[in-house]
Amino acid sequence: MKNTLNFFKISIYIFAGILFCGCDNTHANQMKSDNLEINKKNHRSDIVEVDEKTHQYDVSRVRNNEILDRQNFQKDIQVLFENNKFDELNKIYIQLLKSEERTSSGLWKLTIFYDSFDKILTIKEEEKSKKMWESHYKKISKWSSEYPDIALPEILKAKLLLARAWQYRGEGYISTVSTENLKQWNTYLTKANDYLNHKIPSLSNVDPEWHVINLDVKNFLNNSELEYKRALENATNRFPYYYPIYFNAVVYHYSPKWGGDYEQIEKFAHFAVSKTNAKEGTAIYSRIYWVVADNMEIDNLRKESYIDWQYFRKSVREVLKKYPDQWNFANYIYISCQVKDKKFTSEIFQGISFHDLNNWKNEYAYENCLAFAKGTEDELMKEREHKYMEQLKKDYPEYFQEN
Numbered sequence: 001m002k003n004t005l006n007f008f009k010i011s012i013y014i015f016a017g018i019l020f021c022g023c024d025n026t027h028a029n030q031m032k033s034d035n036l037e038i039n040k041k042n043h044r045s046d047i048v049e050v051d052e053k054t055h056q057y058d059v060s061r062v063r064n065n066e067i068l069d070r071q072n073f074q075k076d077i078q079v080l081f082e083n084n085k086f087d088e089l090n091k092i093y094i095q096l097l098k099s100e101e102r103t104s105s106g107l108w109k110l111t112i113f114y115d116s117f118d119k120i121l122t123i124k125e126e127e128k129s130k131k132m133w134e135s136h137y138k139k140i141s142k143w144s145s146e147y148p149d150i151a152l153p154e155i156l157k158a159k160l161l162l163a164r165a166w167q168y169r170g171e172g173y174i175s176t177v178s179t180e181n182l183k184q185w186n187t188y189l190t191k192a193n194d195y196l197n198h199k200i201p202s203l204s205n206v207d208p209e210w211h212v213i214n215l216d217v218k219n220f221l222n223n224s225e226l227e228y229k230r231a232l233e234n235a236t237n238r239f240p241y242y243y244p245i246y247f248n249a250v251v252y253h254y255s256p257k258w259g260g261d262y263e264q265i266e267k268f269a270h271f272a273v274s275k276t277n278a279k280e281g282t283a284i285y286s287r288i289y290w291v292v293a294d295n296m297e298i299d300n301l302r303k304e305s306y307i308d309w310q311y312f313r314k315s316v317r318e319v320l321k322k323y324p325d326q327w328n329f330a331n332y333i334y335i336s337c338q339v340k341d342k343k344f345t346s347e348i349f350q351g352i353s354f355h356d357l358n359n360w361k362n363e364y365a366y367e368n369c370l371a372f373a374k375g376t377e378d379e380l381m382k383e384r385e386h387k388y389m390e391q392l393k394k395d396y397p398e399y400f401q402e403n
Helices: 002-021 066-082 086-099 109-121 126-146 152-169 179-199 201-205 208-220 225-238 243-254 262-280 283-295 309-322 326-338 342-351 363-374 377-395
Strands: none
Touching: 066 086, 066 109, 066 326, 086 109, 086 152, 109 126, 109 152, 109 208, 109 243, 126 152, 152 179, 152 208, 179 201, 179 208, 201 208, 201 225, 208 225, 208 243, 225 243, 225 262, 243 262, 243 283, 262 283, 283 309, 283 326, 309 326, 309 342, 326 342, 326 363, 342 363, 363 377
8 A cells, every 4th residue: 555655656746747847849132140150158047147127018908819810710711712712812812912911919911821721732641632632723723714813823833732742741751751752742842843933933023922932842852052042032032021931941941850950040030130120120039939949849949049048038028019919928938938037937927917728838838837937836836746646536546545
């Protein structure tokens, strides 16, 4: 009996430790930042020990509709596509393209619009992929023939070719892909590249998504770094404020998984600021590291990255001032919490007037970050231990009976 209880006690601490972690290891000019001097810092001390004024946030201005707005909007777009409502889709597209309308968190709504189609066009089940791909291609071709002056269906064709390439490539490491699938991967990448640069090159001046696809294709075809940077420069000169251009470059070109490294990411983040600071200050800097945190192990922000944490805080404040949405607050809190900047975590928590789980990775992430900000980690640990023990007693009463 004693050994059994000791086993349970040990399991409590292991379980509580896992819960408390709350981590989620979860895609003209030359590059102006190429000559930027980066000095790697000891982030364990640099992040925490910074004496600066704590900023205040007006909770009355904070919105909380980002995720719900996205879901409803994307559902509407998908229904229109399923029912061949091309004319209505064209009108929405033209309006978003011209207005450059933003969501409450500051993203281009055109990005959310295209994300709707990405969800439709991405078919992972091998037995369904070819049939569905052919069906989508036929539908989009019909759309294009009926509205030859609209860029949208042409852009979607290029997206569809890239999606087909990914169906052969898969999400694993390149070493796990069969020779035949690698051949098909390159075949469809080449088709997408030819379509973009020979069939519809003029659309590069019309729709920023053209550049997002073009950069992805050039990257995956292993074009030279000079050619990639030239395409990136063209994209950011024409559409400097379209975030997916920068986000995809970070995930698919500059990340360690795709042959880059964290020093390149830091240089690129400053390059992005140089392209956007006229209207947005330093905001893109923290948005890029948000993407890094989402797509790479967040602990590497402390151990491996070249992030300038004080500059990051400045950037976060600029984002939250202009786009005070709880989605932004929650995600920046999570990053700050994970890198153990208690003062900044507490500061940003001012913008959370009520708890909405939709804005967080999970319930434990919210509880852990709140406890960290308030300095109540020990109390949270004890509360979880107590709840776990009570659940054990309920589920296994025979182990807790007195002899």
